[in-house]
Amino acid sequence: xxxxxxxxxxxxxxxxxxxxxxxxxxxxxxxxxxxxxxxxxxxxxxxxxxxxxxxxxxxxxxxxxxxxxxxxxxxxxxxxxxxxxxxxxxxx
Amino acid sequence: xxxxxxxxxxxxxxxxxxxxxxxxxxxxxxxxxxxxxxxxxxxxxxxxxxxxxxxxxxxxxxxxxxxxxxxxxxxxxxxxxxxxxxxxxxxxxxxxxxxxxxxxxxxxxxxxxxxxxxxxxxxxxxxxxxxxxxxxxxxxxxxxxxxxxxxxxxxxxxxxxxxxxxxxxxxxxxxxxxxxxxxxxxxx
Numbered sequence: 001x002x003x004x005x006x007x008x009x010x011x012x013x014x015x016x017x018x019x020x021x022x023x024x025x026x027x028x029x030x031x032x033x034x035x036x037x038x039x040x041x042x043x044x045x046x047x048x049x050x051x052x053x054x055x056x057x058x059x060x061x062x063x064x065x066x067x068x069x070x071x072x073x074x075x076x077x078x079x080x081x082x083x084x085x086x087x088x089x090x091x092x
Numbered sequence: 093x094x095x096x097x098x099x100x101x102x103x104x105x106x107x108x109x110x111x112x113x114x115x116x117x118x119x120x121x122x123x124x125x126x127x128x129x130x131x132x133x134x135x136x137x138x139x140x141x142x143x144x145x146x147x148x149x150x151x152x153x154x155x156x157x158x159x160x161x162x163x164x165x166x167x168x169x170x171x172x173x174x175x176x177x178x179x180x181x182x183x184x185x186x187x188x189x190x191x192x193x194x195x196x197x198x199x200x201x202x203x204x205x206x207x208x209x210x211x212x213x214x215x216x217x218x219x220x221x222x223x224x225x226x227x228x229x230x231x232x233x234x235x236x237x238x239x240x241x242x243x244x245x246x247x248x249x250x251x252x253x254x255x256x257x258x259x260x261x262x263x264x265x266x267x268x269x270x271x272x273x274x275x276x277x278x279x280x
Contacts, residue, residue: 013256013259013260013263014244014259015263016259016262016263016265016266016267017237017243017244017258017259017262017263019172019266020175020234020237020238020262020266021175021176021179021237021238021241022237022238022242022243022244022247022262023243023244024243024245046163046164047266047267047270048263048266048267048270049164049168049172050164050165050168050270051266051267051269051270051273052168052171052172052175052238052266053164053165053167053168053171053172054219054222054269054270054273054278055219055223055234055238055239055269056126056127056129056130056133056171056174056175057126057167057218057219065142066124066128066142066145066146067117067120067124069142069146070116070120070146070149070150070153071113073146073150074113074116074150074153077150078111078153
């Protein structure tokens with residue numbers, strides 16, 4: 001797929017692979033340029049993404065400790081804000 | 093403290109945008125298991141997967157407006173982000189070595205058995221039926237791309253088939269999968 005003159009058909013053919021992150025940068029760029037202006041491709045891409053998400057709809061529990069690390073990072077990187085009613089300043 | 097148990101995805105995103113940490117906690121509670129499972133499946137190791145989970149939710153905290161409820165569920169948004177990030181990590185220089193090792197291991201064993209094992213481990217019960225309905229070649233192409241983290245070009249090389257064939261297999265596979273899931277009453 002040429003980055004310049006990627007036709008609708010070329011983009012359409014790689015939409016599913018794109019939804020699986022299974023394209024190289026050139027294909028990805030072609031998709032990203034075409035899709036915003038093409039309702040059909042937007043719809044198809046959304047459908048493929050939902051199917052892809054279903055593949056990952058696993059029940060495995062998250063490892064212990066990750067949420068605590070997220071909280072610590074939130075406290076470190078966003079020091080002034082309102083969290084759970086605690087006023088810490090406006091959001092940027 | 094507000095209770096977000098019955099909160100919609102859209103409302104959660106709005107609350108996160110107002111810095112409500114409890115809303116992020118609820119998004120995490122609902123989705124972290126799937127997010128972690130996917131990252132782990134693609135990356136093959138727990139430590140990298142945990143980092144990706146952390147990044148995914150911190151990104152939601154920083155940019156909740158990037159999630160558009162009209163375009164799908166929060167879960168599918170987070171899973172797409174997670175998969176993309178995991179692929180970045182996988183394709184980055186630092187993990188190239190591990191990737192090569194993993195591929196060598198994959199080739200050393202029979203491709204089809206590995207692929208089946210990947211599905212068995214990674215896919216939830218209700219999705220397995222839909223996956224089982226796929227023709228073998230489509231199932232294989234989707235698994236190598238999604239769980240293996242390969243581009244369709246790499247998949248074509250691995251299988252010794254034209255790139256166009258792999259593109260079609262992935263496209264037809266995902267379309268069929270979606271139809272089966274909807275037919276089985278799975279909410280997408």
